[in-house]
Amino acid sequence: MSAVADTHAQDHHHHGPAKGFSRWLLTTNHKDIGTMYLIFSFAMFLLGGTMAMVIRAELFQPGLQIVEPEFFNQMTTMHGLIMVFGAVMPAFVGLANWMLPLMIGAPDMALPRMNNWSFWLLPCAFLILVSTLFMSGGAPNFGWTFYAPLSTTYGPPSTTFFIFAVHIMGISSIMGAINVIATILNLRAPGMTLMKMPLFVWTWLITAFLLIAVMPVLAGVVTMMLMDINFGTSFFDASGGGDPVLFQHVFWFFGHPEVYIMILPAFGAVSHIIPAFSRKPLFGYASMVYAVGAIALLSFVVWAHHMFTVGIPIAGQLFFMYATMLIAVPTGVKVFNWVATMFRGALSFEAPMLFAVAFVILFTIGGFSGLMLAIAPADFQYHDTYFVVAHFHYVLVPGAIFGIFASAYFWLPKWTGHMYDETLAKTHFWLSFIGMNLAFFPMHFLGLAGMPRRIPDYALQFADFNMVSSIGAFMFGATQLLFLLIVVKCVKGGEKAAAKPWDGAEGLEWTLPSPPPYHSFTTPPEVK
């Protein structure tokens, strides 16, 4: 028995990856799975981005030109859902798969078969979700927040498929999170205590706990919807004694931690990149860890800041306002730490650093508008206007997406063994940076001037900034094809990358050759 197991293990080590499609379908290798997650998420980013282009094309000028309102609502809904669940979350899981074992000195993820399963559920979920576009009655059209009863009593027939897709995504995320926790807690190299873990590992550990805490809540709320739609219950139907506001409480109990799920891993990655290109250790490592912990805990008690106008009692209103404002403190600490890391370093600005610096600046702007939104009386004016759209795109696009781009450029040499084309990458950065600000900054003005969100047509006083915004959006959208080109070029060839291509970088991942062997650390490294 043991002899058989031995030869099998030997086989595995010498032969490397299987050939052909079964390599990808059956793989349990963290790098292959990571790659698949990243490719999948980029495909979803392009799909969700295409929908954003449809939205921006319709909003280019007043009047209805390109799409009808029903289809417009399907576009905003699918854009939001695909970006959140298809682009951002899987990208971070892909980065986790690739980098966690390399960073903690492990051979692979702790639960490799589950890893395979949690990836392959995703394409299934999104196939179902996207297929709703072709169903009679159209795709979900009630916003990514799918408030009842618009999504239950008044939803299109495809809503049941949407619910099924959300369930599958949820299972995938929970399994991914369990895997991350098991890997980090069990497979760290000897000597790597918790407080010596790289920050990307720390932020992912906390993110994984958030996922496990809130994905079941999401599953709960969509199940209640399913019952209302198909089995005659009235959880959210007022005419049957139900409560539409209950929906919002449950949804946002999931939804607010969800927004931190989309940003915490980016915090971690940026905390590697800024020190590397500042050639100086991260300022305030311990306070960074505590800040992330504090943000994660607070994120459970602020959900009703999305509901200031639904008429919750004043005591609740005040509690959620104060709690939300409090989040600014640990978030501020993080920003100050990044700036202090850059202060008196020896800075250079390769593409990962450019994206990371833009991350800090633009995320902070999103944080400022977040603080403004937290002031409940003022939120009565901001709520559900383009000011909110501006706010969350400032935290999601230069936050989550720029964090992902920064990570991709930072670790591409490690992944592929080649350097990417720096000139093209810098072009990608500058076009994205300009396009993004042109697209989203004017949305602040639109919101303050009174333009509601989720409308296919608008009054004439909003015309000029909408046009500017659309031009910026087209520019940002088109630029992302450049990223595809850069990555393909880098995978195919290019200057050979050293084991540690960035002179200021720190961490176990740089002790392996580029690209690393198929099985990462077969003997655990020693951490002093």
Add this chain to the structure above:
Amino acid sequence: MRVHAKRAGALLGGLLFPAWSMADWTLNMAPGVTGTSNEIFSLHMTILWICVVIGIVVFGVMFWSIFAHRKSQGHKPANFHENTVVEILWTIIPFVILVIMAIPATATLVDMYDTAESDVDIKVTGYQWRWKYDYLDEEFGYFSNLATSKDEIYNRLDKSENYLLDVDNPLVIPVGKKVRLLVTANDVIHSWWVPAFGVKKDAIPGFINETWTRVDEPGIYRGQCTELCGKDHGFMPVVVKAVPEAEYNEWVAEQQAAAERERELTEKDWTLEELMERGEQTYATTCAACHQADGSGAPPAFPALKGSQVVLEDMDAHLDIVVNGVSGTAMQAFGGQLSEVDLAAVITYERNAWGNNTGEMVTPKEVFEYKNQE
């Protein structure tokens, strides 16, 4: 081909001229015309300036590092990585700033929640996709529909000044009085917002939310629905006309008289032509959003009425659907929303328009009897 070319031309022309000549580059929130909206505006400006100052300090340090501490300038990195005093300071100072912010915010909020001692009570109900205003003490009410034509929306006509922000019947309120609004909805969640008042409240089925306003300057104030409520969410504006008290009282008396006349109309003997004429109007404002002006609907979501069995055959079934709606669908119970006259007119219209030439009619009296049979 020619049509396409024309459209492209119209697009290009429309692109630069009418829109831009109307537009303005408003950057900031307007202070508004009520005490609440002014307080909100000053909160907004305070927090904005605080953010700007913090931003200048933080980004200032950062840009200074970017310019002065570059490797290409030969700067050698320092090696510090913590400083307890600094870290405690930049935790405490933001906290203090937040407390300073929270004080006026709390005061404003308490004020906004004080709906006691109102002079006028109005119930605001959100429907897919229009608003209904009921004057509770004066006992009359009416719907407020978008007044912008489809031709403007689909770019066949030039857009008027208040494009998408115009209604047939605005909400009328007296200046200088505390107006209490009881906000609810009939179908899905809507949200009633007038930026100039600083009032935004969700209209939720099964809930009655309270809010209030006191407007001191007469004028016309415009806003929109701000909660996604389906297809025409972008097409249900809010328009409020604030008038001096005397004018308001006169207007109320007129409305009450009109309501009385409406009740009398029920008794009148209507001809098919009269009903058709009135029905066409009612249909356009109330039903066309879903069933379309030509009765073709938008299947499968909204059935066609042209050639529909319900419409062509059994009158009772037709009455039942329009009066009681179909629960669980977007087809609402119009029995409570429309007067007997309008119900009779719209049903008669549906049975005789678009080639549904049944020649049948139903009178307001018959509708009244139908509603009260039980």
